[in-house]
Amino acid sequence: MMQYDVVIVGGGISGLSMAFYSAGAGMKTMLLEKNETAGGSFASYEYTMGNKSFWLELGAHTCYSSYASLLGIVEACGMMGEMIPRAKVPFTFLKNEKIHSIVSQLHIAELLMSVPNLFKLKKDGRSVRSYYEKIVGKRNYDEVIRHFFNAVPSQPSDDFPADMMFKSREKRKDVLKNYTFKGGLQSVARAITKQPGIEVKTGSDVVSITRENDGYRLKTASGEEYSAARVALAVPSAVASTLLANVSPDLSAHLGKLRAAEVDTVGVIVRSANVSMKPVAAVISPDDLFFSVVSRDTVPDEHFRGFAFHFQPGVSEKKKKERITEVLGLPMGKIEHIALKANVVPSLRLGHHEWLAKTDSILKSEKGILLTGNYFAGMAIEDCVSRSKSESERLKG
Ligand SMILES: Cc1cc2nc3c(=O)[nH]c(=O)nc-3n(C[C@H](O)[C@H](O)[C@H](O)COP(=O)(O)OP(=O)(O)OC[C@H]3O[C@@H](n4cnc5c(N)ncnc54)[C@H](O)[C@@H]3O)c2cc1C
Known part of the structure; x- marks a missing residue:
């Protein structure tokens, strides 16, 4: 013993x-x-x-x-x-099967009217929805921001405690703002x-x-x-x-x-020459089968590109494959390698x-x-x- x-x-x-x-x-x-x-x-x-070797994050990807x-x-x-450092590539929004910038999706007038609430409202005792829809405006929250927030815990995040999702912590000035490792x-x-x-x-x-x-x-x-x-x-x-x-x-x-949520992650590795999508940090698609697609474009590689699709639980293998090929715009035969991972994320309330x-x-x-x-x-x-x-x-x- x-x-x-x-x-x-x-x-x-x-x-x-x-x-x-x-x-x-x-x-x-x-x-x-x-x-x-x-x-x-x-x-x-x-x-x-x-x-040749290549790594892909199938869970966490960024440290601060x-x-x-x-x-x-x-x-x-x-x-x-x-x-x-992570390369400065954008977080994007997939709508009607086209990639858009986040800013292009926002209602700017509503945002400008709502944002002063940032200085008045406290997060304590509020849910993510009740806090952030006042900060960005209800339409911006429902149509855009909510989907980015859902991507963080890979589950609907409206009811998460606002103070447990994004925290302000003291930053160290001698290290990169956000980073990963070689x-x-x-x-x-x-x-x-x-x-x-x-x-x-x-x-x-x-x-x-x-x-x-x-x-x-x-x-x-x-x-x-x-x-x-x-x-x-x-x-x-x-x-x-x-x-x-x-x-x-x-x-x-x-x-x-x-309670906790299971996240069915499918990592997809492709030869760079086979994908035409511009480099992205992530793709968020409202009400899709996945909560996010997180890319390895933040650490570019000479030969390969990698994408981690964080699917909702219960999606069939067939549907996952169909959606992956649609989003990446290439047939299954052009996918070099697939890796699977089951992540578990708490459903805080x-x-x-x-x-x-x-x-x-x-x-x-x-x-x-x-x-x-x-x-x-x-x-x-x-x-x-x-x-x-x-x-x-x-x-x-
Ligand atoms: C898709 C995704 C993206 C994320 N991105 C970020 C990010 O960019 N930055 C950030 O700060 N956070 C991020 N997070 C959150 C963060 O990564 C996780 O909360 C954290 O890594 C969880 O660590 P953990 O050790 O608590 O749990 P886990 O990583 O789940 O580890 C638990 C371990 O226990 C093992 N285990 C389970 N049962 C048993 C058993 N009976 N016996 C022995 N071993 C067992 C499991 O195999 C597992 O390895 C992300 C999370 C996910 C899912």
Whole structure:
């Protein structure tokens, strides 16, 4: 039986950052990830063709100068030199099968009349719709802005708490405003797994957690067992709820109240010469089968272009393929490679702050259980890392 100070379940950026802080605090740390690579929604897909290689983000794609906790980890991993700017290509709007700029779609008079509300209205206690339709005007919100907002959590976002979607955080002046890394976000995930004191076991689907003496015993689907003084859950809320059913029924039931959306992502890699679409950062198409198409044109490549289609759940494979070929304007035979990924994104609602306060109060009496993920103060990478940072403080107690 392998014995650890902390075993972390889930190797997305929440689990990876938790591992970083835990190992940094001198704890013997094991991270268990179900998939064959760590990273979760922070993992880039890597494609190799002969001597050419290309990465494509199938989840997160952009980091910002305001991501202070993430930057702390990037610095400690010696990755600052790998940071690169994103090419300035536009976010676009697909209407009647033609690409348009966002500005061309806005009702400018309505926008000018509404925008002063920015200085009067507070986000607290308001939903995304109730706040932003006053800032941009109702028609602009309904016809244009709403679709861009839906693309952020890849689900209808009208009812999200406005203060949990876009946050103003202090920016670091010495780093690029927005950036990625030469090898994609995956390169940061990989660098974290190599930090001293962190052991990572991929292909480890944790299926049960039970109490054992003063600690916990974890079992994986393949029958491996791990023992730990503390267990950290960095998985979607529904998975955390199931895994905690035996060891903390109250926390399990509380986690079970949260909802999440599944995003069916299809990454499409094509030879640059085969696509005529001008370079874009993303394509948003109102009320389409997908919430967004995020492109790799922000980091241009000599040979390939890549597009991640973030589909609604339940769309048939046939329909997805038809829509992909229509949007890219090329037949299936011209698609070089397809990669699939299932992302899980929380469906946050007003009242989440109260949910969060209750979570932390339950955790006060569960000193051996640490909870992190993208369903706490928000779903951005920085929210995940900040949560891991604050949870790791409890390790020291
Ligand atoms: C399409 C998309 C685009 C985004 N773009 C951005 C962006 O540009 N910038 C930004 O800041 N944020 C972005 N986000 C949000 C951000 O990427 C995510 O919220 C964040 O990466 C989630 O990290 P996580 O570790 O909490 O969860 P996940 O990445 O979902 O990781 C959870 C991990 O747990 C593993 N797991 C699940 N069950 C088990 C089990 N039983 N045993 C072991 N392992 C298990 C999963 O395999 C997974 O690897 C985006 C999200 C999506 C979906």
